[in-house]
Amino acid sequence: MSDATDAQEPWDATQDYVKGPVVMRRSKVPHETTDQRLLDSRGSADWVHTDPWRVMRIQSEFVEGFGALAELGPAVSVFGSARTQPHDPVYALGERLGAGLVAAGYAVITGGGPGAMEAANKGACEAGGTSVGLGIELPFETGLNEYVDLGVNFRYFFARKTMFVKYAQGFVVLPGGFGTLDEVFEAITLVQTQKVTSFPIVLLGSGYWQGLIDWLRGSALTAGTINAEDLDLVSVTDDVDEAISVIVESDRALARDEPEGTGTHAE
Template sequence: MTDRQTYRKGPVFLRGTQIPRQTSDASLLSATERSDWLHADPWRVLRIQSEFVEGFGALAEIGPAISVFGSARTKREDPAYRLAEEIATGLVRSGYGVITGGGPGMMEAANKGAHEAGGLSVGLGIELPMEQSMNEYVDLGINFRYFFARKTMFVKYSDGFVVMPGGFGTLDELFESITLVQTRKVDSFPVVLVGREYWGGLVDWIRSSLLGSGMIASQDLDLLRVVDTAAEAVEYVVAGAQRIRPTSPE
């Protein structure tokens, strides 16, 4: 029997004619959606609520953890893949679990590093138009329908963010976290960018364009730290995390 495409929608998986044309997020945010769902689908609000309840229930007792973000497209032979593994290993040895988006690429690398080091390896998956299954190194995995519920879990249960090279999704996670810190919606947890060659141009643009035009304050630049090595990334994010949660992780 040939492999069939599998589509994950929260805890449910679908195949064949059951695969929807839109994700749950896309349907919710569609400007053209009619009001029929208020009558035909009265459980939508409860489904959203259930994602928060399930996420809080699964993650409430995971202990200190750091989120690692990065591209799903990174190949295993890429040096950055190995670097993400090393960072995750270092975080586990420092007493932290590792949280990722649960997919392939950089996420797989970080989950692998955490899992093989004997630490907690968490994956927060998301419903996407293309299948992105949970990688094999995730020990605790949750699949979400809605990005906003998933993002809440990243922020609520992380003591810091490590940002590996990535695309639009990684940038979204990066700037949302910085905005939350800048506006004091969350404690000033550490955000470290790994790879000066990759991130240097972005940081230069932030300095020259945003700061240069008065769109941000000079102290906002301190919200970002750029490093090149696993040791630097672990040292910075752990030191920052321990300032927020002073008790040493067990």
């Protein structure tokens, strides 16, 4: 019998070439093995930018995020504009919200950036609670704000957004732009489609949010693109205590209804 290191005949292109779950034939049969590519140090480094390698990076982001947040305990995700300035009343609202959530027994999760996110982190931090920042790699934002105690940076929005939902008992949303709206409507969609259960969404600041609610009621509902009960998935208030109360009551209702030993509210 020939030794495994002896020269091998070229693969017969009429046969199946199997690589894991993939079957290749004819012109798709490779001319080199995976080990050859692994051990060959020559050639371009373009492979680090290919989709299979990105899958590994994406997987690592989920692993790091799950590992960092697994023991976080009850938490609420707070969203809002990165452009909110410290002298803006919304910034003060964010600080009160962060402190109030800590007093109610929650950690505070934000995007870790400046503005309204910083305000909520500051309120939580100065109240002695757990202040979490889930950052994102962007060309115009650098680093996590100074009030983040536990920070995780992400390359990919979808990995980061999973963490916002998975480790939170609900969302409280301060005035914000496209990124904030994206997070709001994704959360609404997850609740509407029952991908998450008992997940309250509170919009804080009626002067800012009421126009959106009016549009949903006057345009989307009228056109039949949403149902009347879909509007009940979102609460609007100007009162920090009321916003926190919505989260707390939802938690209590879930504790009453959920069988003992069941897991997270998210799929």
